[in-house]
Amino acid sequence: MTSDETVEPIEILEHKKKFDTKILYDQLSEKDKSILQQLDDQNKITCSYTGGSDSSLQITTNSFIGSFSLSLNDDTDKKRRINIIPKIFKDRENKWKDFHIFLNYAMIKDFKYFESGLHYYHRSSDSSLLNILHLALILEYEDLAKKGLLKSYVIHSENTSSMRGKLLLQHQMLNDAMKKPQFFCEFDELEYDSIENRVILEALTVIECTSEDSRIRMKSMDIAQRLSGIVQKTTVPKLTRRRMMQSYNRQNLRYQHIHKICDQIIDEAGIEDIYSGDTSHVVPVFYDMNLLFEEFVQNIFKNYYPDKKLRVETQFKEKAWDGEGDLGPRKMIPDITIWDGDICKHIIDVKYKIDSISTGDLYQLGFYIHEFSKLNDDIEFDLDIDSDDRDGKIEHAIALTPELPNSKSGKYISRTKKQVFVKRIDVNACLECLKNINDDENKNKLSNMLKDWIKPEIQSTN
Numbered sequence: 001m002t003s004d005e006t007v008e009p010i011e012i013l014e015h016k017k018k019f020d021t022k023i024l025y026d027q028l029s030e031k032d033k034s035i036l037q038q039l040d041d042q043n044k045i046t047c048s049y050t051g052g053s054d055s056s057l058q059i060t061t062n063s064f065i066g067s068f069s070l071s072l073n074d075d076t077d078k079k080r081r082i083n084i085i086p087k088i089f090k091d092r093e094n095k096w097k098d099f100h101i102f103l104n105y106a107m108i109k110d111f112k113y114f115e116s117g118l119h120y121y122h123r124s125s126d127s128s129l130l131n132i133l134h135l136a137l138i139l140e141y142e143d144l145a146k147k148g149l150l151k152s153y154v155i156h157s158e159n160t161s162s163m164r165g166k167l168l169l170q171h172q173m174l175n176d177a178m179k180k181p182q183f184f185c186e187f188d189e190l191e192y193d194s195i196e197n198r199v200i201l202e203a204l205t206v207i208e209c210t211s212e213d214s215r216i217r218m219k220s221m222d223i224a225q226r227l228s229g230i231v232q233k234t235t236v237p238k239l240t241r242r243r244m245m246q247s248y249n250r251q252n253l254r255y256q257h258i259h260k261i262c263d264q265i266i267d268e269a270g271i272e273d274i275y276s277g278d279t280s281h282v283v284p285v286f287y288d289m290n291l292l293f294e295e296f297v298q299n300i301f302k303n304y305y306p307d308k309k310l311r312v313e314t315q316f317k318e319k320a321w322d323g324e325g326d327l328g329p330r331k332m333i334p335d336i337t338i339w340d341g342d343i344c345k346h347i348i349d350v351k352y353k354i355d356s357i358s359t360g361d362l363y364q365l366g367f368y369i370h371e372f373s374k375l376n377d378d379i380e381f382d383l384d385i386d387s388d389d390r391d392g393k394i395e396h397a398i399a400l401t402p403e404l405p406n407s408k409s410g411k412y413i414s415r416t417k418k419q420v421f422v423k424r425i426d427v428n429a430c431l432e433c434l435k436n437i438n439d440d441e442n443k444n445k446l447s448n449m450l451k452d453w454i455k456p457e458i459q460s461t462n
Contacts, residue, residue: 009081013090014065014289015354018048018058023080025055029073035284039068044286045084059084063352065099065292067129068284069212083129086289087354088402088427096129098431103132103287105434106295131285133265134207134216140258141200141223150252152194157186192230195244196255201231203262206269210283235273241266293352293427294335297400300430301336301348304437306447311339320371334368338454342379344372346454347397355406357399357422362412365397365420396456400425409459423452423459 012019028036036047036057046060061084069079089095089102157168159175165187172184204227207220236244245259266274269283298314305312313336320332336348347368351357373394396419401407403424412420430449433442452459 007080009083012059012061012082012084014061014063014084014086016059016061018060020050021057021059021080021082023057023070023072025049025057027072028057029071032070032072035068035070039066039284039286042286044284063289064286065129065289066284066286087404092428098428100130100132101431101435102296102427103130103292104135105299106292107132107136129285130213130216131207131211131283133261133268134211134213134220137200137203137207137258137261137265138216138219138223140261141204144254144258147254149192150194150196150255151190151192152196153188154191154193155186155188157184159183160185160187193232195236195240196252196259197227197231198234199236199241199244199259199262199266201227201233202236202274203265205233205274206265206271209271209274210269233275235275238267290352293402294350296427296430297350297425298336300434300446301338301450304443304446305338305450309340310345313337313339318371318375320367332368332371337372343376344394347372347394348400348454349397350400353401353407354404356408357401361399362420365399366414366418369394369397369418395419396421398423398454398456400453402427411458419456421456421458425449425453 010021010023036045039045040047043062044064044066045062048058048060049055050058059082064084065086066084067081069081071079085095086099089099092098157171159180159182161182163183164185166185168184168186175182175184201224204220204224208217208224211217211220241259241263245256245263248256301312302314315333315335316337317331317333319329321330323329334347335350336346337344338346338348347365349361349365349368351361376394395417399420399422401409401422401424403426407424409422409424411422426449430446433446433449436442437446
């Protein structure tokens, strides 16, 4: 725990109603009230107060997981950190370390940087939630620097001791009138000071000014100081940044992924000019568990689905509705589909549900079953293929939900005998395998989990 946070953090579970923090309204500084209002406006949390002379702060949580500090104005010089934690990690001894690994796998897509970033996950305290984008940028930059930073031609217009490039006559006449023994020239020079590198320097400076993790902050400052020796500290306007990100070529294509991370970091900070002033802007860190759980499960299927003869597609888009008049077409986008050539074999939807899936979820999955069965029927099969393999009918879909105390598993059957199997995923068991995925035993365990998840059978309960 950092020196200015000597009080135990307040921990609140997700989907908790009106948790009383015991922080009195009168203790909140104007900055604290501004942070709370901002988080409320963004629907990250809902703030309310108990009322009365000793009115205290109540927080209602939803699916957002986060960490932020309140400075308080009670002259104790102590911050109060509030951590909102996911239920799937609440009983874990190393819950923040495990959650950071979960974040890494959900957001960075693979464990490419896991070993490099491992020491960031082994925190000595549970005081704050790491902004995974900050870590991703640092590790991505180190990888980019090994490959070599991009040099671009930069136009210079200045006085030189010898002729370079094109002589600018209007400026040269001034030199001659003032008897300056110089040439005013316009010339190109190959330099690191390009928009591509300025965006990276800007994002690193944002991290330096907004991160609450001292190791991340110091690392970003070290990189930014080295980079600022060859790159100008200039804020790149959002439109310029986005225009650049839409026009990559062979020379700068390797910057595509790091620029996506930089763009998110700069936008998230919401600071118009990070180079003006020396004020530190601490940004609360929040993640939507609905999105993270989807990404986590999708990445496991993409990387570890055991049957290599089949193809895994995530967020597969297929037109489902034609629009007429002023209405355009609409697409269906199941989270995961598994294909044998052009034939869809399995439909899987990932639902981060605290209790059970809704009627709307069932209708959605029923629609997927109907439409993908019809698409399979439209495929022309080779007559030499066995008739069983030519049967494109889909009779079931799988809904994957996290294993939680109130989560339910089982099967729903429609009047037309279509089936939806609701299954639970033990995220912590997955993480234990992923931490040592190079070990054959763990790889086999994970493969067997995946097989069980897509089996059309009712899951056994513990």
